[in-house]
Amino acid sequence: MHTLAQRCNLNGCASHSLKEKMKSSSNTVGQISVAPMMAYTDRHCRYLHRLASPSALLFTEMITTGALLHGPRQRLLAYDPSEHPVAVQLGGSDPGDLAAATAMASAAGFDEINLNVGCPSARVQEGRIGACLMAEPELVARCFTAMQDATDRPVTIKCRLGIDEQTSDEFLHRFIDTTAEAGCRTFYVHARVALLNGLSPAQNRSVPPLQYERVFALKRRNPELRIVLNGGLTDTASVKAALEHCDGAMIGRAAYSDPMLLSALHAEEADSAAPTLTEVFKGYRAYVERQFHQGTPLSNMTRHLLGVCAGLPGARKFRRTLSDASRLKASGPEILDEAWTIVEDSVARHAA
Numbered sequence: 372m373h374t375l376a377q378r379c380n381l382n383g384c385a386s387h388s389l390k391e392k393m394k395s396s397s398n399t400v401g402q403i404s405v406a407p408m409m410a411y412t413d414r415h416c417r418y419l420h421r422l423a424s425p426s427a428l429l430f431t432e433m434i435t436t437g438a439l440l441h442g443p444r445q446r447l448l449a450y451d452p453s454e455h456p457v458a459v460q461l462g463g464s465d466p467g468d469l470a471a472a473t474a475m476a477s478a479a480g481f482d483e484i485n486l487n488v489g490c491p492s493a494r495v496q497e498g499r500i501g502a503c504l505m506a507e508p509e510l511v512a513r514c515f516t517a518m519q520d521a522t523d524r525p526v527t528i529k530c531r532l533g534i535d536e537q538t539s540d541e542f543l544h545r546f547i548d549t550t551a552e553a554g555c556r557t558f559y560v561h562a563r564v565a566l567l568n569g570l571s572p573a574q575n576r577s578v579p580p581l582q583y584e585r586v587f588a589l590k591r592r593n594p595e596l597r598i599v600l601n602g603g604l605t606d607t608a609s610v611k612a613a614l615e616h617c618d619g620a621m622i623g624r625a626a627y628s629d630p631m632l633l634s635a636l637h638a639e640e641a642d643s644a645a646p647t648l649t650e651v652f653k654g655y656r657a658y659v660e661r662q663f664h665q666g667t668p669l670s671n672m673t674r675h676l677l678g679v680c681a682g683l684p685g686a687r688k689f690r691r692t693l694s695d696a697s698r699l700k701a702s703g704p705e706i707l708d709e710a711w712t713i714v715e716d717s718v719a720r721h722a723a
């Protein structure tokens with residue numbers, strides 16, 4: 372069994388740049404997106420990711436319709452203007468509620484509204500949210516229609532390849548065909564099935580094997596649809612390889628653990644200079660200063676920075692400094708300067 376990158380090399384396609392792929396794509400949206408991740412891709416994380424990549428489409432964490440309709444809507448929909456293009460991900464299955472939530476997100480200025488049909492957690496299943504909805508394509512189609520009627524922004528779907536024992540192409544195609552018939556044009560496909568009984572959400576992101584070939588086949592079967600591959604993409608080579616077959620690549624954990632991967636991907640995609648680590652850090656340092664004075668706890672912001680020096684000498688001490696809870700409680704933004712001095716020389720050497 373070859374990895375995606377190996378398969379791509381066998382096809383002689385690794386030499387293509389992302390820019391060439393972009394030119395050959397008819398859509399205007401950039402091809403790289405950062406996956407929605409609960410408890411991770413909050414507004415501070417997205418601000419950092421935008422500094423690293425001027426072009427990637429950024430996703431919020433999933434927001435349930437219940438939280439939006441009855442909870443702190445203003446806080447849930449808050450973002451910095453620099454985050455554009457930014458997509459909001461909604462979780463729900465009541466068409467009326469989803470329409471109302473979509474209208475709110477649209478009024479708040481989000482560039483895309485995405486429906487979560489991929490989350491396998493038991494808690495969301497109880498609320499009839501997430502991956503379990505793959506078994507109800509007609510309901511998802513009604514939800515999609517209600518959402519699209521409530522906004523002029525694109526409404527998109529994020530899904531899996533199947534659920535539980537429903538792993539056939541027939542099952543997947545029925546889901547895609549039914550929702551495409553309702554008008555959905557873009558699908559973010561996590562290239563795994565979800566096992567809804569017995570596996571935790573974390574296990575559901577690693578135990579079911581990745582099946583890239585099935586996503587590629589889905590694209591070949593539906594050339595008119597925008598199919599974005601998600602799952603297990605960890606470096607520029609695997610992203611380039613994915614783009615040989617699909618319209619986009621969505622990156623989750625790798626972008627969080629090493630935000631500078633987004634900078635490298637931007638440089639490839641846009642064929643322009645990549646934001647440097649120093650620029651990203653200094654930009655985030657200024658943001659932390661502003662947010663801190665508005666009352667945001669330091670630790671809510673420093674936690675997203677822990678991976679930026681991944682692989683550089685001093686990275687461990689940098690991480691330790693910025694994750695020391697008692698010090699963070701007693702400090703101001705200057706603790707970022709202290710952390711930076713630990714890695715500054717190695718950053719300069721690395722850049723040279």
Ligand SMILES: Cc1cc2nc3c(=O)[nH]c(=O)nc-3n(C[C@H](O)[C@H](O)[C@H](O)COP(=O)(O)O)c2cc1C
Nearest residue numbers: 406407408409432433487561602603604622623624
């Ligand atoms: C901590 C965490 C939280 C996640 N939360 C969401 C979510 O809110 N909505 C969603 O559709 N997927 C969620 N996912 C799944 C990711 O969007 C993505 O599909 C998955 O991590 C596979 O991509 P990756 O291998 O690039 O990480 C989450 C993943 C992680 C690691």
